Amino acid sequence: MEIEILSMLQKIRTPLLDIFMSNITKLGNAGIVWILLTIVLLLIPKTRKSGLILAAALIVDLILCNGILKPLIARIRPFDVNSAIQLIVAKPHDYSFPSGHTAASFTAVMALYLVGEKKLWKIALVFAVLIAFSRLYLYVHYPTDVLGGIITGAIAGYIGYKLTFIVQSKYRKKL
Incomplete structure (x- = not known):
């Protein structure tokens, strides 16, 4: 069924959409x-806290997604199953589940939302959705890879947010 969904997306391909x-x-x-x-958030004193939380969340995402889930699940990519597809991007060499692009994107969305970056999390959400869709359009991930990336990202964003406060409270007690 997932290959069918990806195949349907191949029918909407155009040169302009390919570039986009x-x-x-x-x-x-x-x-x-x-x-x-x-980095930008860390450099601006007013948003430094947001930058720290986003950094922590992205580190958690890297560990969860690339360090644990991808090697543990070891799902091959759709272009390896359907080799008739001509990729328009370089072939990724890691495993398919979860989508790392999607996970990192939704990690950022969740972290920014939780820290209260009202405008920024909404802009990040637009980019996250576009990035997630691009992974399907480009035939490098299955729909469940993207769904897994959304869930992994949301969890990583939450853990990064909570972890920052735990570390901060322990550090303050020592002062």
Whole structure:
């Protein structure tokens, strides 16, 4: 069923959408857009707390997604199952589940939401949805990979948020 969904998406492909989706997905490569956002937030005194929480959440995501889940589940990618598909992006060499691009994106959304970045989390959500969809459009993830990335990201965002406060409260007690 998942291959059927991906095949349906292949029917809406156009040269313009190919370029757009390839560029959108690049924003999520190695979590670069979220890492850059974290750096910007850390540099601005007013948003430093948000930056710390986002950094913690992204580290949790990296551990959960790439360190634990991908190697544990070891799901092969859809383009390896259906080799007739011509990829328009470089073949990823890691496992498929969960989508790392999606997980990092939704980690950022959840962390920004929890810390109270009212406008920023909404903008991040738009980018996260586009990045997640691009992974399906580009045939590099199954729909359940993306769903798993959303869930993993939400959990990582929450854990990063909570972890920051736990560390902060322990540090303050020692002063």
